[in-house]
Amino acid sequence: MAHQIPEDGTLLPLMEEFYTIQGEGFNTGKAAYFIRLGGCDVGCHWCDVKESWDAELHPLTPTDTIVNNAMQYPGKAVVVTGGEPLIYNLDYLTSQLQDRGILTFIETSGAYPLSGKWDWICLSPKKFKAPRPDITPFANELKVIVFNKSDFEWAEKYAETVSENCKLYLQPEWSKAKEITPLIVEYVKNNPKWEISLQTHKFLNIP
Numbered sequence: 001m002a003h004q005i006p007e008d009g010t011l012l013p014l015m016e017e018f019y020t021i022q023g024e025g026f027n028t029g030k031a032a033y034f035i036r037l038g039g040c041d042v043g044c045h046w047c048d049v050k051e052s053w054d055a056e057l058h059p060l061t062p063t064d065t066i067v068n069n070a071m072q073y074p075g076k077a078v079v080v081t082g083g084e085p086l087i088y089n090l091d092y093l094t095s096q097l098q099d100r101g102i103l104t105f106i107e108t109s110g111a112y113p114l115s116g117k118w119d120w121i122c123l124s125p126k127k128f129k130a131p132r133p134d135i136t137p138f139a140n141e142l143k144v145i146v147f148n149k150s151d152f153e154w155a156e157k158y159a160e161t162v163s164e165n166c167k168l169y170l171q172p173e174w175s176k177a178k179e180i181t182p183l184i185v186e187y188v189k190n191n192p193k194w195e196i197s198l199q200t201h202k203f204l205n206i207p
Contacts, residue, residue, distance in 0.1 A: 005060065009089035009115075013038040014061035015052050015082075019073045023201025025122055026141045026167050027105065031075030034207075035066055035093075040083040042109050042129040046147060046173050052083040067096045077103040080116075084109055090116030107143075110135040125158050127151075136161040143197055146180050147173040152187055159193070169197035 005011060015038040022032045036049070038058030051057065070078050078097055080090065086108050094104045094116035105120040110131025114121075123139035125131045136142075139162045144155035152170075159168055170188065172180040188194045201207065 005055075005088060007089055009092040010063050011060045012063055012066065012088055012093065013055040013058040014066060015049075015058045017066065017069055018207055019075065020207050021201065021204070022077075022079060022105075023204070023206070024171060024197045024199050025143050025169055027077075027079075027120065028197070028200055030077060031073075032077040032079045032105065033070045033073055033075060033102075034079045034081060035070070037080065037082045037085045037088060039087050041087075042084055042111055042126050044126050044128055044145075046145075046175060048174065049083070055083070055087075063093050063096065066093065067100070070097065070102060071100060076101055077105060077119075079105045079107065081107040084111060086110075086112035086115060088115075094118065108135075110139075114138060123158075123162070125154075127154060131158070133161065137163055139163070139166050141167045141169065143169040143171055145171050145173050146184055147176055148180075149183065152183075155194075168194045170194050171197040171199070174199055174202060 015036045017035050019033050022028055022030045038052050039055030040053045097104050103119040106118050107122045109126045110123045111129040114135050120140050121138055122141040122143055124143045142162050170184045172184055184196055188196055
């Protein structure tokens with residue numbers, strides 16, 4: 001990579017940052033500051049932020065600046081997403097946020113080693129690059145995107161690897177929601193350890 005990203009995590013390739021309402025999973029409906037980092041090699045063909053994949057496109061931004069920006073808003077929770085945020089060392093980012101009383105949430109495919117200190121880890125495993133077995137036990141939430149019928153079996157495979165306190169969610173892939181949602185409804189009725197996650201921000205028409 002032409003970007004020289006320091007290993008101490010004091011500069012990060014920032015794609016975008018914005019204050020909004022968390023739209024999906026366990027923390028749906030809560031105000032949060034989203035930090036989207038550029039760079040991902042997982043390559044989901046249905047990804048809705050493919051422009052995040054190339055880290056080179058996104059400016060290296062001082063982590064202190066990102067933290068200061070997050071401080072400007074009343075909601076004291078930050079969601080770090082991507083791209084795949086765990087490509088980078090997130091220890092510095094999370095320590096700076098937590099020192100200021102801000103809760104730290106991450107959304108990750110689990111394909112890279114865990115860094116950072118997190119109040120909530122949402123693991124969303126992808127078939128294109130499976131999660132590391134040393135991450136799955138730390139997940140607070142397992143959120144599996146269902147694109148076709150075979151994804152139920154994939155979801156069960158990872159449900160066996162998380163802790164017994166981990167929340168389990170199935171989420172219809174947005175472009176296939178009409179055909180997939182009825183299958184998920186039936187599946188959850190038959191397998192009630194799972195819950196349904198919806199991309200409520202898309203219904204609310206917010207980022």
